[in-house]
Amino acid sequence: MDVGQSEGTGRDWFLAGMRGIASLPAIILMLSFVGFCAFTAQAGVPVEQVVFMTGIVWALPAKVILVGSIMSGAxxxxxxxxxxxxxxxxxxxxxxxxxxxxxxxxPTWLLLLLSHFVAITAWVFAMERIQTVPRQHRIAFFAGFGVTLVLANMLLVAIVYRFVAEFPPIIAGCLFFLTPVYFLASIWSSARHPVIYVALVIGLIAGPFFYWLAPEFDILLAGVGGGTLAWVVERAWRMKQRAGT
Known part of the structure; x- marks a missing residue:
């Protein structure tokens, strides 16, 4: 939609959000869901449960944790x-x-409903494009993308489930890994402040260490530790700049 020519209606912007299903973030996520589908098929999770899980749990790492919990008998x-x-x-x-x-x-209830669709892909897609959307239509734009993305992946899982059971684990793993790689690349390229680069670098370095130290909490510790240390570094740098002036 050409925003310069017309602001359009809520319906127009909802359809514009739906067309985001053909964007690179959405395609990468769908490929990741193919890998997840292979994982669930090999784990013996019935297809109807996988489809339900795709729509209700939504965030891909959470679904992997849920399947892992099922397999471990938790x-x-x-x-x-x-x-x-x-x-x-x-x-x-x-x-x-x-x-x-x-x-x-x-309304608050609408924001709570739409928060269900906030995950890596939807967030990156929205934050990169939302400034070009008139504010009164941003809800419709995000809803169009989020709802379409969830429904498309539910349909994809239902279709490919029977075909991916024999995928080699390395292929399934590579497909699943596409989403976090894309997320990191997107955050790095769109970062507006040096502290974001510092936090990413520290988190990536600390991740393997915390995995060895406390594998159950490695991501949490790396994220909190990396973000906190990055904040301390930026604060010290700003104080030094102020002292120098």
């Missing part, structure tokens, strides 16, 4: 806690996106 409460903890990482994404898409008249 009880329902343990699986619930593990999935919940893995999804806490999405809270900063929601906090960053909501101020960009809401208006003074946006």
């Amino acid at each position: 009880n329902l409460l343990t699986a619930f806690i593990a999935v919940t903890l893995s999804s806490i990482r999405l809270m900063p994404m929601v906090a960053a996106l909501i101020p960009e898409i809401r208006t003074s008249r946006t």
Whole structure:
């Protein structure tokens, strides 16, 4: 849609969001879901449960944790806690996106509903494009992309499930790994402040160390530690600049 010619209607922007299914982030996520589908097929999870999981749990790492919990024989409460903890990482994404898409008249229930669709791919897609969308239509734009992305992946899982059971594990793993690689590359290329580069580098270096030290909490510790240390470094750098002036 040419924003310069016309702001369009909410329906127009919802359809514009739907067309994002053909974007690079969406395609990479769908390829990752093919790898996830192979993982669940080899784990013996029935296709109807995989489709349901795709729509309800949504974030791909959380689904992998859920399947792993099922395979290990963990009880329902343990699986619930593990999935919940893995999804806490999405809270900063929601906090960053909501101020960009809401208006003074946006109902809270709608924001809560749309927060379900906030994951790596939807967040990167929205943050890269939302500034070109008129504010009153940003909710419709994000909803069009988020809903379409979820439904498309549910349909994809239902179709390819029977064909991917014999995938070699290395292929399934590579497909699944596409999404975090793309996410890191997108964050690096779109970063506006040096502290983001520092946090990414520290997190990547600390990740293997924390995996060896505490594999159950490696991502959490690397993320919190990397972000905190990056904040300290940036604060010290700013104080030095101020002292120099």
